[in-house]
Amino acid sequence: MGSGQVTDWQGKHVTVAGLGVSGVPAAKVLHGLGARVTVVNDGDDARAREQAAALEALGVTVRLGDGATLPEGTELVVTAPGWQPDKPLFLAAERAGVPVWGDVELAWRLRGTVPGKPVAPWLCVTGTNGKTTTTQMLASILRAAGLRTAAVGNIGVSLLDAVLGEEPYDVLAVELSSYQLHWAPSLRAHSAAVLNLAPDHLDWHGSMEAYARDKGRVYEGNQVACVYNVADKATEDLVREADVEEGCRAIGFTLGTPGPSQLGVVDGILIDRAFVENRRESAQELAEVSDVNPPAPHNIANALAAAALARAFGVPPQAVRDGLRAFTPDAHRIAHVADVDGVAYVDDSKATNTHAAEASLAAYGSIVWIAGGLAKGATFDELVARSAGRLRGVVLIGADRALIREALARHAPEVPVVDLDRTDTGAMLQAVQEAARLAQPGDTVLLAPACASMDMFANYNKRGDAFAEAVRELGAGA
Template sequence: MTAPAPREGLDHGGADWAGLRVLVTGLGVSGFAAADALLERGCEVRAVDAGSAPAMTERARILEILGAELLLGESGAAAGADEAARERTLRGIDLVVTSPGWRPDTPLLVAAAEGGIPVWGEVELAWRMRPRENPAPWLTVTGTNGKTTVVTMLATILRAAGLRATAAGNVGTPLLEAVLHPDPYDVIAVELSSFQLHWQESVSPLASACLNIAPDHLDWHGGAQAYRAAKGRVYARTQVACVYNEQDPDTMHLVEEAEVVEGCRAVGFTLGVPARSMVGLVEDVLADRAFVEERATSAAEIGTLADLERAGVPAAPHVVADALAAAALARAAGVPPAAVRNGLRAYEAEPHRIATVARHADVTWVDDSKATNTHAAAASLATYERVVWIAGGLLKGAEVDDLVADVVPRLRGAVLLGADRDRIAAALARHAPDLPVIDVTRTDTGAMDEVVARAATLARPGDVVLLAPAAASMDMFPNYGARGDAFAAAVHRHVASSGGPGGSDGTGGTGPSEAPRE
């Protein structure tokens, strides 16, 4: 199935886009990139956003100079809330391009669809704006957890092979900017969220991967099945290899259900010994039995566990799994084994993902603010033996009982903050009634200092104080990066006030971050 188009031939950047009347909903990073690209091609752009953040206001000012019609603030809110305003907003529109944050049941999007107006996401737009000649192939990655690690790891491997490559989409460069870059890329590693996948219909990646499926964003999608279906779209029309997780059978089922290009193969990754058409571990060797000629009897070494160590610390199992997934995608793109290994050695983990902030008084402080759902938090907590857990935020409709029941044996105590902290507290009370739990009610800028101070009272020598919220950050922070930065800064202040070196025992903080998306 191909997404409907308002005009024939809109399948490459040099097509006749001029005069097309487009409504862009949302002026975040991706919405701005979409509006800018459309204006550059002669489209008439109307943009709507109810927000008023300084960054959005600056983007709107630029678009207004370029000739866009803007409905912002109260006018933008009215376009979504009032039927007459919606009708005016959609009048004369040929196409709607929506941003990932806009739910499909948003009245303005529903009205557009009911009125026969095509609705594309920015991923669909980016695919249709690729150059007609020799467009860079896409290697697409989704999953509840690990997709940013895999995509950035993959980009490092591709560059180690001498390719001009970037990580784009839900991380790094906005996808439209990558597609339209004046110095074209050889290949693009694309992270796709379930929000983005919901709206795409035409993308045909060279290779694709769904790393895992666990309940997340159920409020946005309307249920687990809709969320699963969105994730499964990553495999549609894949050309060479659909990469799945042997330890997560649902990802294999999604491959089986996908409509792919004739000749596309299913390639699994596993932490065990790989069967044919899989990558996996043979003792301490990362082995490829999928992209070798004699895969029935031989394998290619694409790295070792030592290549994934950092500062002498062995990689956690989920990091090894991420490396195998990235390696499979790279091999599908023709990257030789030596380049895979060199890329894995060169890779540096992204901020706020199990990052040691400080070690003081035999207590280790770790920032995993990127653990914005229960599945990610479970992987993070499983890394350590004894944990003071800092959790809470927006649970996005997810249940926490299974997570809490599994991790209770590792917990020294818990410090809870954020909008849905009471739900985590209730689960802890059910499964660990004697566990010390501290409830931090503050939501101001000093809240994280209180969280850190209270966590310090629970920690014992040898413990890890772990920020793994299992929840999104937007109730208190602009994004998970800002939450992690606040945690790191509070830890450094606490250590300094406790007579420590004012930071960490030889380890740095995570540093400021670029508005990551959850």
């Protein structure tokens, strides 16, 4: 099972590692192709037993409570992206010379196997933050150009459905996580972007170097463009290290004036100096900054990256503008909730790490910041030092709030801090009330926690909902 397409799955013994959103569809697809499928899963709870029963009814073998042992005769392992590379199952596969693919690799190998269905090129997006927004912006731009497309991968339609379903696509906008890229060795995109690199998921990858290396896999074998962030040298370094197709170009995006082979911003206009006839002397207007929703700096960067990938695919300038105008961001991503007594309340609950929070804080001039939650091993000194000049006040919630409080004491000792010694869901109402007390007209109360939510809420969506509800209650009492 080298790098080529697998055309005959009949009787091949494939082990699928993990039930869940990628494992169950992979098992069904492989079984349908004629493979002998065994699913192994660490957990043995009621949900797993329910999924196992449904698969066993199809003729798939399922082993619950034992995800460590490689089944006898396995010729290929297909893993859920979240399974760590050092698990005993993968070490056993390596010793036995058995390849390990992720769901993305499986989808990549299955392109072109549906008779009469065109093989759609992939435009890929990865990075620590902004992946989902950029991929959705890209899909919106491609649709505005009249192309049949979908946002897939880590979001939206599953890649297996996109590749094997009846719906014909001209091109796919593919969001990829570092986990997915780790297990996708033969993926070769038309063009790809790495938006940024900051420490994240280091417990999974083992080091920042390994994390960056997995992100950089998205550039391997690119055909037309490797899109990088001019402000983040590490992304450009990954382009330099990539082995790409002859003629593939490095394309930068910047919030400043673009040089040749870059997209950037001049006088409130998004400018293309990469995909024009004479890029040394001419430039193409694509859209206005006001066409980007919301026009926060990091979101303009997302829009430029999406535009670069779309332009690499030959999309005309007007489609970039129309696609950006048509795009609306998902909930809890710098979402303006309400204005109360001249103060804006903004929900960026999706800012679950320091890099995302810093981008969010950079979008506003005078802020009362609501922060805290599960730190996931993060440190906050750099974030606080860079953002201190914007802070009117800070309200801290959550299990690891002391880490942020200590960073504030070191780098912003003059900023008033309210430390709420609570991790119950009702703490959000008190946090919003305290923030309102600290805020002055013209300020922004910003929920950008820089932490995960699971100490207090089921997920960041629930945390954002609680914030919005608290703001509505505040407004009702105003």
